[in-house]
Amino acid sequence: MRFYDRERETELLKKYDRVVVIGRRRVGKTRLVEETFKERCITLFVAEKKERLVCKDWLEEVRKSGIYIPELTSMKDVVEYLLNMKDDRVVFIDEFQNLLKVNKGFISDLQRLLDRYRERKAVVSGSMISMTKKLVENYKSPVYGRFDTVLKLGELDFRTVAELCRDLGYSAENAVVLYSVFGGIPKYYETLGKVKGDPLGFISSMFFEDPYPLVEEVRVMLREEFGKEFKTFFSILEAIANSVNTFGEIAGYIGEEATKVTKYIYLLERDYEVIEKRESIAGKGKRIYSITSNLLDFWFRFVWRFYPDLLGRGEEAKRNFITNAGKFVGLKFEGVAEEIVRPPFKPDRMGRWWGAYRDRKGGERRTAEIDLVALREASREIAFFEVKWSRLTRKDALRVLKGLEERSKLVGWRLEDRRAYFGVVAKVIEDKESLRKEGYLVFDLKDLIR
Numbered sequence: 001m002r003f004y005d006r007e008r009e010t011e012l013l014k015k016y017d018r019v020v021v022i023g024r025r026r027v028g029k030t031r032l033v034e035e036t037f038k039e040r041c042i043t044l045f046v047a048e049k050k051e052r053l054v055c056k057d058w059l060e061e062v063r064k065s066g067i068y069i070p071e072l073t074s075m076k077d078v079v080e081y082l083l084n085m086k087d088d089r090v091v092f093i094d095e096f097q098n099l100l101k102v103n104k105g106f107i108s109d110l111q112r113l114l115d116r117y118r119e120r121k122a123v124v125s126g127s128m129i130s131m132t133k134k135l136v137e138n139y140k141s142p143v144y145g146r147f148d149t150v151l152k153l154g155e156l157d158f159r160t161v162a163e164l165c166r167d168l169g170y171s172a173e174n175a176v177v178l179y180s181v182f183g184g185i186p187k188y189y190e191t192l193g194k195v196k197g198d199p200l201g202f203i204s205s206m207f208f209e210d211p212y213p214l215v216e217e218v219r220v221m222l223r224e225e226f227g228k229e230f231k232t233f234f235s236i237l238e239a240i241a242n243s244v245n246t247f248g249e250i251a252g253y254i255g256e257e258a259t260k261v262t263k264y265i266y267l268l269e270r271d272y273e274v275i276e277k278r279e280s281i282a283g284k285g286k287r288i289y290s291i292t293s294n295l296l297d298f299w300f301r302f303v304w305r306f307y308p309d310l311l312g313r314g315e316e317a318k319r320n321f322i323t324n325a326g327k328f329v330g331l332k333f334e335g336v337a338e339e340i341v342r343p344p345f346k347p348d349r350m351g352r353w354w355g356a357y358r359d360r361k362g363g364e365r366r367t368a369e370i371d372l373v374a375l376r377e378a379s380r381e382i383a384f385f386e387v388k389w390s391r392l393t394r395k396d397a398l399r400v401l402k403g404l405e406e407r408s409k410l411v412g413w414r415l416e417d418r419r420a421y422f423g424v425v426a427k428v429i430e431d432k433e434s435l436r437k438e439g440y441l442v443f444d445l446k447d448l449i450r
Contacts, residue, residue: 001190002167003035005160009151010036013123016148018114020096020136021125023153024293025221026187029125030094032153037090039065042082044091046098051075054102075102076109083117096124097131107135111142128225130271155184155293158336162449168193172445173427176389177325178202180332183294188214200325207303208310208318215310218299225272232256232264233272234304237291240275241300245288265289281351281373282382282413288354294332301328330389334371337425340448343383343441344421347374357410368407372425375413383421383441384408392424394431400424401440 006028013019013036023029034041042065044058051074058078062069067085072078082091093099099106114122124147126132135141136150156164158175161184165175168189177199182188192202206214226233232254239245239253247265251258268275274296275289291297302324303310306317338350353370372385386404401422408420423441425448435442 001193003031004164004186005156006032009153012149012151017121018147019123020132020147020150021123021153022129022132022150023127024129025127026185027153027155028186029127029153033092033123033125040088041090041092043094045094046096046102048098048101051103075106079110080113083113083120090121090123093124096126097128097135108142111146114143114146129273130225133271156186157184158339160184164189172449174199176333176336177329179336180294180329181298185295200322204318204321208314208321210314212310215303215307218295219307233268236264236268237274237296237300238304240289240291241297245290246286250289278351280354281349282353282375282411284355298328326389333389334387336448337385337387338372341372341385341425341443343374345376345379345381348376350374353411355410368410370404370407370411373411380414380417381419382413383423385423385425385441388424388426390426391428392426392430394434397424397429397435397442
């Protein structure tokens with residue numbers, strides 16, 4: 001599969017001499033570095049082995065590049081030999097955090113080597129986000145301050161995934177379905193390109209059919225990241241994936257006091273970067289937490305509840321997914337719309353709105369939501385969008401838009417003097433042009449891809 005996107009990241013790698021690349025597994029760290037430097041790159045993968053065996057692997061890799069290197073049995077000696085070479089090769093230490101399991105002392109050796117060979121270009125990468133951040137950003141670490149920049153490699157955006165899927169022969173609708181589950185993790189699309197098939201069938205084969213290839217991969221990845229307290233972290237993520245997403249609700253769901261949950265929420269948000277706290281745009285609604293990765297959100301919603309007896313309940317798990325897939329994809333389609341849709345002004349902020357209000361008739365307290373709101377303070381402009389993962393006739397779209405106009409009155413931002421726009425985003429919308437002539441903002445998949 002060809003290399004997609006990453007122009008900004010490639011420029012940063014070329015610009016700086018010492019770079020740390022942090023990102024989750026399968027997100028494309030190794031491919032990024034090797035594509036950037038091509039044959040100049042010497043990749044030293046740190047496997048969880050004895051140091052002598054790691055060095056043996058390193059020597060084989062170096063010799064494949066046509067470079068002479070003597071028989072060396074310590075990582076320090078191998079890296080020093082490569083840094084001392086009189087050429088423009090780039091030394092790339094992959095899965096940097098594993099050094100702690102192989103030889104902790106090498107971290108101090110690396111600090112001295114980086115200081116001694118300051119003119120040589122060196123890159124390290126790590127897939128355990130919390131551990132790698134501590135190794136390079138904690139002032140107590142031996143290599144603190146030895147790197148010019150830390151590059152946090154995120155997932156590919158939807159535009160890139162849509163392009164990738166198109167190249168593999170999949171439609172825009174298929175791209176949304178696949179993105180809803182796999183997000184922007186390129187490795188899984190590479191697998192998709194090899195096996196082909198319809199998206200729901202591919203997803204089922206990865207999670208709900210023997211040999212369940214991605215079930216253990218996700219679980220092991222997270223257990224390794226979270227350590228021995230993984231059960232509490234898993235319980236919190238399970239709660240959030242199932243729409244239990246305020247602080248108090250999460251504490252109640254897992255049966256812990258709020259004071260005890262605080263630490264875990266903080267770690268998930270700041271150290272592990274697995275969840276994020278979101279606020280209602282242009283409102284005072286309660287803060288909610290969401291999972292930052294589509295894959296993890298899917299896994300905790302559809303897979304974890306059946307674990308560890310998934311082998312005996314695979315068909316049940318698959319039926320549950322197929323039954324609820326449309327609703328799940330619809331939720332993720334809201335994120336796609338937020339990424340791509342642009343109102344007729346440059347917004348300061350975009351996001352969901354939610355809030356509480358009193359029913360005019362009975363005085364009962366109710367809640368309301370709007371899928372996407374964009375606003376610009378200087379011009380007092382605001383745009384409201386409803387997002388539907390369905391095919392809409394003109395009549396359907398008008399009904400959605402009229403309901404949206406009513407709910408927009410609950411959003412108290414500049415009610416007296418704002419200029420408001422109303423729009424709908426859907427899989428397919430019939431007779432779009434007539435709706436646009438009436439002043440509505442109308443987008444479907446064809447518009448999004450274009």
